[in-house]
Amino acid sequence: MAIGSAIERSGTISVYDERGVLLFSRSGALLGYTPSTLTIRQGSETKTFDARGVLKFSR
Structure with a gap:
């Protein structure tokens, strides 16, 4: 299972x-993604999933 796309709408990021x-x-807020990771900003924190x-x- 790999990330194919990530779409940000109204502060919600949906990953497909x-x-x-x-x-x-x-x-x-979406910062970027690769096939294996998603990086977002939540407030002052940067998180990678x-x-x-x-x-x-x-x-």
Whole structure:
């Protein structure tokens, strides 16, 4: 399972796989994504999640 796209709408980021199936959603501002990670800003924190939506890094 890999991230195919991430779309930000009204402060909510929806993450989809390569077939367009929703993997997970998070609130915040989208900073970027790769096939294996999603990076967002929530308030003053920058957070990185894996393709399953599990928090990997927070700064």
